[in-house]
Amino acid sequence: MVTVLDVQDLRTYLPTKKGIVKAVDGVSFHIDEGEIIGIAGESGCGKTETMLSIVQLIQPPGKIMSGRVIIDDEDILQLKANSPGMRSVRGRKMSFIFTDPKTSLNPTLAIGRQITEVLETHLDMDKQAARERTVELLDMVGVPDAGARMDDRPFQFSNGMRQRVMIAMALACNPMVVITDEPTNVADITTKSQLLELMKGLVSGLNTSLIITTQNLGMLTRYARRVYVMYAGRIVESGPTAVVFNNPCHPYTLGLLRSVPRLGVNKSIKKLNPLLGLTPDLIDMPPHCAFLPRCTYKTERCEREPWPDMRPVGEDHQIRCYVDLREIP
Amino acid sequence: MNKSHQEILVEVNNLKMYFPVRRGIFRRKVGEVKAVDDIDFTMMRNEILGLVGESGCGKTTTGRCISRLYKPTSGSIFLEGTEISAMSEKQLKPIRRSIGIVFQNPYTSMPPGQRVGNIIGNPLITYHLTDGTEYKDRIAELLHSVGLDPAMANRTLTELSPGQRQRVAIARTLAPQPSLVICDDPVSGMDVSVQAQLINLLDELQESLGLTCLFLTRDLAMGQYISDRVAVMYSGRIVELATSRELCENPLHPYTRALISATPVPDPVLESKRHYTVLPGEAPDPVTPPTGCHFHPRCPIAVGECHEERPPLREVGVDHYVACIKA
Numbered sequence: 001m002v003t004v005l006d007v008q009d010l011r012t013y014l015p016t017k018k019g020i021v022k023a024v025d026g027v028s029f030h031i032d033e034g035e036i037i038g039i040a041g042e043s044g045c046g047k048t049e050t051m052l053s054i055v056q057l058i059q060p061p062g063k064i065m066s067g068r069v070i071i072d073d074e075d076i077l078q079l080k081a082n083s084p085g086m087r088s089v090r091g092r093k094m095s096f097i098f099t100d101p102k103t104s105l106n107p108t109l110a111i112g113r114q115i116t117e118v119l120e121t122h123l124d125m126d127k128q129a130a131r132e133r134t135v136e137l138l139d140m141v142g143v144p145d146a147g148a149r150m151d152d153r154p155f156q157f158s159n160g161m162r163q164r165v166m167i168a169m170a171l172a173c174n175p176m177v178v179i180t181d182e183p184t185n186v187a188d189i190t191t192k193s194q195l196l197e198l199m200k201g202l203v204s205g206l207n208t209s210l211i212i213t214t215q216n217l218g219m220l221t222r223y224a225r226r227v228y229v230m231y232a233g234r235i236v237e238s239g240p241t242a243v244v245f246n247n248p249c250h251p252y253t254l255g256l257l258r259s260v261p262r263l264g265v266n267k268s269i270k271k272l273n274p275l276l277g278l279t280p281d282l283i284d285m286p287p288h289c290a291f292l293p294r295c296t297y298k299t300e301r302c303e304r305e306p307w308p309d310m311r312p313v314g315e316d317h318q319i320r321c322y323v324d325l326r327e328i329p
Numbered sequence: 330m331n332k333s334h335q336e337i338l339v340e341v342n343n344l345k346m347y348f349p350v351r352r353g354i355f356r357r358k359v360g361e362v363k364a365v366d367d368i369d370f371t372m373m374r375n376e377i378l379g380l381v382g383e384s385g386c387g388k389t390t391t392g393r394c395i396s397r398l399y400k401p402t403s404g405s406i407f408l409e410g411t412e413i414s415a416m417s418e419k420q421l422k423p424i425r426r427s428i429g430i431v432f433q434n435p436y437t438s439m440p441p442g443q444r445v446g447n448i449i450g451n452p453l454i455t456y457h458l459t460d461g462t463e464y465k466d467r468i469a470e471l472l473h474s475v476g477l478d479p480a481m482a483n484r485t486l487t488e489l490s491p492g493q494r495q496r497v498a499i500a501r502t503l504a505p506q507p508s509l510v511i512c513d514d515p516v517s518g519m520d521v522s523v524q525a526q527l528i529n530l531l532d533e534l535q536e537s538l539g540l541t542c543l544f545l546t547r548d549l550a551m552g553q554y555i556s557d558r559v560a561v562m563y564s565g566r567i568v569e570l571a572t573s574r575e576l577c578e579n580p581l582h583p584y585t586r587a588l589i590s591a592t593p594v595p596d597p598v599l600e601s602k603r604h605y606t607v608l609p610g611e612a613p614d615p616v617t618p619p620t621g622c623h624f625h626p627r628c629p630i631a632v633g634e635c636h637e638e639r640p641p642l643r644e645v646g647v648d649h650y651v652a653c654i655k656a
Contacts, residue, residue: 042520160611188383188547190608193591197607215521218550218593221600242597259525261554262594264577267532272554274525278490 001032004176004209005054005094010067012046012053019283023049023062025233031177031209036200038224038241039213040256044279046233047213051179055090056081071176092122095170097180097199101162105154111165112138112150118172137168141198160191167195171202178203182214196223217260221245226316229253232280232290235310239317249326250319251297289321297323337407338541339372339395339509344404344414346390350616362615364390366565367404369642372509377535377542379556379573381549381588385612387565388545392511395543396428397421409508426456429507433514435494439486445472445497446482452504471500474537476530492523496530503534511543516551528555549592553577558648561585564613564623567642571649581645581656583628584608622653630655 012024024046031037039047053064068075071093079086098104106114116130138146141164154162170178200223203210220227220241227244229237237250248254255275277294289307292298301322310318346365349358365387372378380388394401397413406414432438439448446468453459459467469479475496495515516524546552553559553573560570569582580586587608594600610627613619619626625635642652
């Protein structure tokens, strides 16, 4: 497998009035060609900031402090955020699918124009070629009667169709990596599964890699080959989804899994056993594990020593914890 | 669940809620949104009935009709034997306190600048449920029952997290001791651990206070977990109603099956064994819904008859109803 994107020790800090928020604090992950991976974690864990840092879309005063983001043997963090080089990375090599279709399309422009613009800018296509390619793209994502509909504006489309347009736009330049950031509250489940099935089919056809960031562990179980679980700006567990969700070794992963109701399990059969407490404030973090106050498996060592580094607990399976849940009866 | 041994708390018959669509300078009525299109169900005392459906299916409208925030177009709603669907505001006044609502968004359902104690205490004063001496104790008791520190009474809402706000909303709803609580997707959009904390709280409160609860949600997994019985709604109609267990183990309506298939389970072993099919198309426009069964354009097993006649919700098993001629 060829690694297409390699993120190493990424740190993004956001200064606020109260202090510095360490939103991303030493995140490393990679994705192989044609692979689908998931980044799981609750709001405030830094998953969105990580994705925005990769393409340098962090708004000042937020700042990427350190790290390397290697795509195509090039460290793109060396490029200036507004440089032409970086702009061509966004769109050509990497693209985003924002799943809130109401705010992510320009309401005043015909949807065809919003896609041809991408093609003309990044691939130097002429108008005619760009139009033809756009019809192809819209066809590919299942917008019916694409040739006629490309002159319609976003409000003339349903939510599901707008999301398809977003997907077409993201795939327009055949990027190496597509990132989809999924707010929890958007599409209905039948629409969501339509779109994910569509994306899965498209990325495997184009050999593109897909990063899904979500809280929905079920979706990751179904679609992601590997998963990274984030907490308080760091990755706390990583590995193949089938291994991590079947045999979680980090207490936070276990807590997340136990918080999700499962089909066919009523409260009379088995109660939910949720994580207690709240995600921590990322200002003035203690040196020890940030999950400690909510952890039910903590030992004396966890309070005494700093947050450990990632350590392997199985093939391609790592955790950031002194405790390994498999060793606890 | 055997109905004869239990007391019926809510009975809804032929409930319809149509909203007019008006156009032009004279605001002429040009059509109707059939948000709720002739539904029937009953709720027993002390049960949680889940109403599951995607956005726009009419579950919130149903909740608002039963709580009489809307006056239904037609149909009857019996609450503890009293017909409330056609009552005037004046007639409703003594009944208002028996119906509590927990809204979806705790950021818009309560005034943000107010102190928690005032928010919870407001219904106590409005309904004359307490004298001055008990007032503070009652607020402390309510806060305690929703798992908040009684000292929080002096905090303002802006200081609280979403989960804490929703707990305050629940305490406010429970303050006048309603006989029916309508929860309108109270956990959607929250972190999964907070969702689970709130759901466990509702479960505990339901047991300790013997609440009767109508739980509206888009999340089938959540709906079937918390509820005793689940009704699945599609395009203004109930398409299937069964006990949670029966619904998951023996779903009969093709839409219920599609929802189950689309809901993934975070268990790699189970998930790898499941078969799932993608439901084509989108939910119909409520102004011009399809003829016959509203689901037929997306239905994998539809036949000619489905285009013509609306299938009735018929009993197919013990406490299992389905509106499909092929089921």
